[in-house]
Amino acid sequence: MKASVQYNDYRGTVAADISDYALLSDYLEDKGVDVDRYEPIGVHFYSGYSEYVSVSFICIDHQSDERKAVTLKLEKNLSVVEFLDLFKRLEIILTFAKGHDYSDWELEDNPIIIECRE
Numbered sequence: 001m002k003a004s005v006q007y008n009d010y011r012g013t014v015a016a017d018i019s020d021y022a023l024l025s026d027y028l029e030d031k032g033v034d035v036d037r038y039e040p041i042g043v044h045f046y047s048g049y050s051e052y053v054s055v056s057f058i059c060i061d062h063q064s065d066e067r068k069a070v071t072l073k074l075e076k077n078l079s080v081v082e083f084l085d086l087f088k089r090l091e092i093i094l095t096f097a098k099g100h101d102y103s104d105w106e107l108e109d110n111p112i113i114i115e116c117r118e
Helices: 024-030 080-084
Strands: 010-018 038-048 052-061 070-072 087-096
Touching: 024 038, 038 070, 038 080, 052 080
Parallel strands: none
Antiparallel strands: 010 087, 038 052, 052 070
8 A cells, every 4th residue: 555646746654653542443433333344454544625635444354355455434524633633643754756765864853943924
C-alpha cells in the first residue's frame, strides 16, 4: 500500500501512536462493524479542497482467501477532529518530491520561529 494523489508533488511518511481511549477495532465495533470478520489494520485519509475529507478503514477480511486488504467506509463520514482523535499522536512529514529525494535527510529538532505579518 502506498499513498498517491494525482500529481504526487509531495511525498513523505506518517507515524501515529495508538489512542489511550480506543483501538481502531473498538471504534469500528462501536459503529456496528463485525471486527471478527473485518480486522482493522490501518486507516486511509484523503483530503481535498473545500474541506473535503474522506476516512476509511483498511481491514483484513477473514472470510476471503486473497492476500488483499479491503476498505471499509462508514455511512457517516468522520470529521477531521474525529479522525485525529483515533490517535494519541500523529505526525506527517511531506517534502517536495519532483526530482529530489530528501527521505534520508535529518530534520533539525529546533524550529526557527518567524514572526508573521497580520
